[in-house]
Amino acid sequence: MKVISFAWTTKALCDGKKDMTRRDWKDSHAKMFKKGDVVAAYDRLPYHGGKKVAEIVLTKDPYRQRLRDMPESDLKREGGLWYDQREFIQLFGGDENKRPYVVEFKKVKDCGCKT
Numbered sequence: 800m801k802v803i804s805f806a807w808t809t810k811a812l813c814d815g816k817k818d819m820t821r822r823d824w825k826d827s828h829a830k831m832f833k834k835g836d837v838v839a840a841y842d843r844l845p846y847h848g849g850k851k852v853a854e855i856v857l858t859k860d861p862y863r864q865r866l867r868d869m870p871e872s873d874l875k876r877e878g879g880l881w882y883d884q885r886e887f888i889q890l891f892g893g894d895e896n897k898r899p900y901v902v903e904f905k906k907v908k909d910c911g912c913k914t
Contacts, residue, residue: 800854801831801838802845803902809842809852811878813912819876821869821899822861823891829861829900837907854908861902867895876903 803820811817822829832838836857843849866888874881881887891897 801836802841803838803855804841804844804849805852806843808878808880809840809912811880812840812855812906813852813909815906817876817878818904818906819873820902820904821864821866821877821891822902823897823899824861832857832861832902834858834860838904840906840910851910852912853906853910855904856907857902857904859903861900863898864901865896865898866891873901 805812840853841849
């Protein structure tokens with residue numbers, strides 16, 4: 800099963816507040832993920848001792864989007880952890896022209912989320 804680590808946004812995922820994530824993936828990695836895929840959601844990568852907390856299903860193929868074009872409404876879908884778009888863009892080095900992959904999903908199974 801494919802894996803996505805949610806690290807410090809795990810609580811937002813477990814609480815049902817996160818159904819979207821942006822990833823600075825290489826194209827070759829992003830191509831492995833498709834709409835309908837069931838993916839294991841981990842609190843950290845497994846090889847760093849992470850634990851599976853949920854299973855998610857992708858609701859769209861991952862797609863690239865320039866950070867400056869991100870709708871403000873996506874801040875809530877990303878977990879609601881950022882005050883504004885500018886603060887969110889700082890996660891990507893402050894480059895509003897960066898085009899990470901957007902991964903949209905739905906949590907389909909709780910595997911031990913602790914909130």
